Every structure is written in C-alpha cells, then in structure tokens.
Amino acid sequence: MKKNPRPPTRAPQPRRDSPAGEASRAPRPVREDLVLQACLEAYGFVRHEGRLADRALDFTLRHKRNLYSNERRAVAERVYALLRRQRTVDFLLEHAHRGFIRLDKTRQDVLRLAASRILHGEPPEVVARTSALTGQDADALAALPTAARALESLPPEKRFAIAASLPDFLARRFREVFGADAERAAEAMNERAPLTARLNGFKGDREQLRALLEKEGVSVTPTPLSPLGLVLDTRTNAFSLDAFRDGWFELQDEGSQLLGMLVDAPPTRVVDACAGAGGKTLQLAVQMKNRGDLHALDVDEGRIDELRKRARRAGVHNVRTQVIPAEGPEADAALEPLKGKADRVLVDAPCSGTGTFRRKPDARYRLTPEMIEDHVARQKRLLERFSQMVKPGGRLIYGTCSILREENEAVVEDFLARHPDYSVRPVAEELGAELGAKVGPGPFLRLAPHQHGTDGFFGAILVRAK
Ligand SMILES: C[S@@+](CC[C@H](N)C(=O)[O-])C[C@H]1O[C@@H](n2cnc3c(N)ncnc32)[C@H](O)[C@@H]1O
Numbered sequence: 398m399k400k401n402p403r404p405p406t407r408a409p410q411p412r413r414d415s416p417a418g419e420a421s422r423a424p425r426p427v428r429e430d431l432v433l434q435a436c437l438e439a440y441g442f443v444r445h446e447g448r449l450a451d452r453a454l455d456f457t458l459r460h461k462r463n464l465y466s467n468e469r470r471a472v473a474e475r476v477y478a479l480l481r482r483q484r485t486v487d488f489l490l491e492h493a494h495r496g497f498i499r500l501d502k503t504r505q506d507v508l509r510l511a512a513s514r515i516l517h518g519e520p521p522e523v524v525a526r527t528s529a530l531t532g533q534d535a536d537a538l539a540a541l542p543t544a545a546r547a548l549e550s551l552p553p554e555k556r557f558a559i560a561a562s563l564p565d566f567l568a569r570r571f572r573e574v575f576g577a578d579a580e581r582a583a584e585a586m587n588e589r590a591p592l593t594a595r596l597n598g599f600k601g602d603r604e605q606l607r608a609l610l611e612k613e614g615v616s617v618t619p620t621p622l623s624p625l626g627l628v629l630d631t632r633t634n635a636f637s638l639d640a641f642r643d644g645w646f647e648l649q650d651e652g653s654q655l656l657g658m659l660v661d662a663p664p665t666r667v668v669d670a671c672a673g674a675g676g677k678t679l680q681l682a683v684q685m686k687n688r689g690d691l692h693a694l695d696v697d698e699g700r701i702d703e704l705r706k707r708a709r710r711a712g713v714h715n716v717r718t719q720v721i722p723a724e725g726p727e728a729d730a731a732l733e734p735l736k737g738k739a740d741r742v743l744v745d746a747p748c749s750g751t752g753t754f755r756r757k758p759d760a761r762y763r764l765t766p767e768m769i770e771d772h773v774a775r776q777k778r779l780l781e782r783f784s785q786m787v788k789p790g791g792r793l794i795y796g797t798c799s800i801l802r803e804e805n806e807a808v809v810e811d812f813l814a815r816h817p818d819y820s821v822r823p824v825a826e827e828l829g830a831e832l833g834a835k836v837g838p839g840p841f842l843r844l845a846p847h848q849h850g851t852d853g854f855f856g857a858i859l860v861r862a863k
Pocket residue numbers: 653670671672673674675676677678694695696697700721722723724745746747748779
C-alpha cells in the first residue's frame with residue numbers, strides 16, 4: 398500500500414507560545430475522541446457542505462477551544478491527509494467493507510479518517526482502537542491491503558486517477574501535460590507544501606533574516622531557486638514571530654517569488670492588474686526601491702484591504718490601490734487613465750489553481766472542465782484588457798498557478814496571434830542563464846512540484862514593440 402508518511406497540511410496554524418518552546422516540550426498525549434469529533438466536523442463541512450478546507454478547519458478549530466496545540470495540529474493534518482487521498486480512500490473502503498456506501502455519513506467519515514491514517518503509515522490496530530471501530534468496521538481496516546491489491550490490478554488509466562486521487566478528467570490532463578512523468582507529478586501534488594518566506598528587501602538581506610529567525614528558534618534553509626526565499630520548519634506559526642510582525646518577510650511560495658522576479662519592475666509606472674492581497678505587489682515595490690507608482694488593482698475589496706495592511710507592515714510607500722469593476726464599459730473606463738502608460742503590467746490571472754493542490758487539496762474535487770473553459774475565456778479577456786496599459790517598449794507579464802497548457806501557453810499564443818506588436822522575451826534573459834535553464838524548458842517559466850519543489854506556476858514575458 399502506498400505510504401505518505403509526511404503529515405500533510407497547510408491549515409490554520411496551531412496556537413503556540415513560542416516557536417522554540419513548543420518544539421522542545423514533550424507533546425501531551427492526544428485525546429483521540431476530541432480529535433475525532435473535530436476531524437468529523439471539519440471534514441464534513443468540506444465533503445458534505447462544499448466549504449473550503451482552510452475555512453472549515455479555521456471555523457472548527459476556533460470554536461473547539463479545549464483542544465491543545467498538538468491536538469489542533471493532528472486535526473488539521475488528518476483532515477488534509479484525507480482530502481489528499483479522498484478518492485483512493487473511498488475506493489479502498491468500497492472494496493474492503495461490504496455495504497460501505499449504505500452506511501450513514503458519519504460512520505463512513507470515521508472509516509475514511511481511519512483508512513487515511515493507515516494509508517499514511519499508522520498501525521491498523523492502533524487506528525481501529527483510537528477510532529473506536531470494532532466488528533465489521535475494524536475488519537474493513539484489516540482488509541485494506543487486499544483492497545490495495547485490487548487497486549493495483551486496475552487498467553493503468555483508471556488506477557492512476559484513483560491512486561492519485563484526481564477526478565478522471567484531471568488525471569487525463571495530467572497525462573497530457575506531464576506524459577510519462579504524470580504519476581510523479583501527481584504524487585508530488587499530494588505532498589505537503591513547504592512553508593516558504595520571501596525576504597522583504599527593504600529590511601535587509603537573506604542572511605540577516607536567517608539570523609533573526611534562528612534567534613527566534615526557527616530552523617530555516619535557503620530556497621534553492623529563488624534568491625529571496627527561506628524554507629521554515631512547517632510547525633512554525635510564522636505570524637507570531639517578531640520578524641514577521643516587524644515586516645521582515647511574507648509567506649510566499651518559491652514559485653510565486655520566481656514569477657514576481659520576471660517583472661523586474663523599474664521605479665517608474667507599473668501595474669499589478671490582479672493584485673489580490675498583494676503577494677507580488679510587495680515584491681514589485683522592492684524591485685522599484687519604493688519609488689515611482691505601483692498601481693495595485695483587483696475586483697475584490699477584501700483582498701485590497703489586506704494588501705493595504707501588508708504594505709504598511711512591509712514599509713511600502715509607492716502603492717496606489719484601486720478596486721475595479723470586473724467587466725464591461727465601467728471596467729474599461731477605470732483603466733482609461735493608465736492606457737499606454739505603464740512600463741510593466743503584471744496579469745497574475747485567476748485560474749484553475751491546478752498548480753496549488755499541495756496547499757488546497759480539496760480544490761480538485763470542485764473543479765469541472767466547464768470551469769476551466771470559463772477560466773480560459775476570462776484569462777484571454779483580462780490579457781486583452783490590461784495589455785492596453787502597456788506603453789510602447791513596455792512589458793506584459795502573464796502568470797498563473799495552473800499547470801494546464803490551455804490556461805498558459807495557449808492563452809499567450811492566442812494573444813500573440815492578435816497582437817503582432819508583442820514578442821516573447823525568454824525568461825532566461827530575465828533570470829540569467831543558470832536559473833533560466835532550471836525553470837524552463839523553453840521561453841516560459843514552467844514550474845511543477847515534482848521538478849522544482851515549488852507549486853505549479855507559469856510565467857511569460859511579452860514585450861511591446863517601441
Ligand atoms: C491569482 S490571484 C492574484 C494573486 C496575487 N497577485 C498575489 O500574488 O497574491 C487572481 C486575482 O485576480 C482577481 N481578479 C479576478 N477578476 C479580475 C478582474 N476582472 N480584474 C482584476 N482582477 C481580477 C481576483 O480577485 C484575484 O485576487
């Protein structure tokens with residue numbers, strides 16, 4: 398049976414007194430009944446009510462105040478682990494437990510949580526006991542290895558989708574994109590994502606940040622690709638660190654940092670057209686040395702509010718935020734003053750998020766082929782609209798956190814076919830030959846967890862003729 402012994406999660410961080418203190422205390426024994434109740438509630442919200450996993454866990458853990466920090470962590474880890482393997486677990490239980498699909502929802506979920514723990518390497522008898530499973534239910538857990546053999550004997554296409562816990566249509570797309578590497582790619586998407594910080598260059602350099610974090614008891618290692626990143630011990634509650642409160646770093650995946658590097662924003666006029674809560678905006682402000690005008694636009698007022706808070710903490714002064722309408726003449730009018738004026742326009746487009754399944758394992762079960770088509774249509778519209786702000790000789794940088802060609806290369810090709818005044822600048826020209834060679838192949842940034850250890854990202858630099 399496949400084992401994934403690393404406890405996966407990017408969930409609400411457990412409360413803790415100090416990062417160093419927690420690591421050095423002997424953990425209290427987990428009160429299994431309370432942990433199971435909390436898991437059932439949070440998982441039920443996601444599976445049966447369609448809520449987002451991070452919000453569901455946040456809600457559950459916020460009102461279950463009696464749980465200790467190690468118990469909170471166990472809840473988050475178990476729920477995320479099951480979400481990563483939901484399809485596999487369902488297949489195994491349907492084979493190991495006659496009548497599984499007729500059981501009531503709660504009993505099914507208790508079995509799912511138990512099977513997932515076994516799949517992640519916990520001994521079946523311990524799991525059965527701590528889940529209070531007896532009789533037919535305990536027998537089903539013991540029969541999981543037989544069910545795993547049934548999975549192995551399926552035709553490869555079918556087996557891949559179930560073993561990787563991907564909907565069939567996504568499994569097919571993984572095969573199209575990654576070919577013989579599809580299984581490795583999907584497995585890496587089912588791993589736990591690292592906790593990665595991006596240095597705020599206004600405060601100092603990466604070595605200084607490293608020293609500060611180590612002084613606070615956090616062990617860190619430099620990111621291999623981004624010169625701005627440090628990987629933090631995943632048990633760290635980054636938000637409680639002094640270095641975070643003092644604006645020394647932001648949490649940002651290494652792939653996202655590399656996409657931000659493609660912009661190479663000069664201290665003139667730059668537009669971050671889909672700025673969200675400002676992950677890349679803050680990075681661009683550093684590139685601009687806090688000078689010039691950095692216009693951060695988004696349709697989501699809540700995210701723009703968050704961006705403003707983060708900018709204050711980071712000591713960023715050159716950002717002008719604007720909430721814009723999504724579509725139509727009003728959206729066009731809002732951009733009119735910036736038409737043909739920007740040296741750089743970043744379109745970090747809304748997408749399927751197929752590159753970020755490590756962090757949002759539940760997203761795959763919500764995604765449909767129709768939703769991907771809608772994303773593509775919107776990406777083309779956004780690129781068209783925001784390209785109008787690029788001045789002659791300026792650059793349009795297009796990015797997604799999708800691994801799908803239709804949202805990436807195909808959108809760029811479609812744009813270039815209608816805009817002969819734009820050409821592709823190979824990312825290696827921006828990142829340097831050595832780093833460029835690692836994030837290719839080809840003229841675009843194309844990152845995937847199994848190859849780069851980052852989330853899946855795509856980036857293209859398009860230059861408007863003078
Ligand atoms: C991938 S996220 C951006 C992430 C952000 N750049 C960062 O680095 O944190 C895409 C963003 O596009 C925004 N968006 C969606 N439709 C938009 C539109 N028509 N115009 C501008 N922004 C839009 C979403 O609200 C979302 O915040």
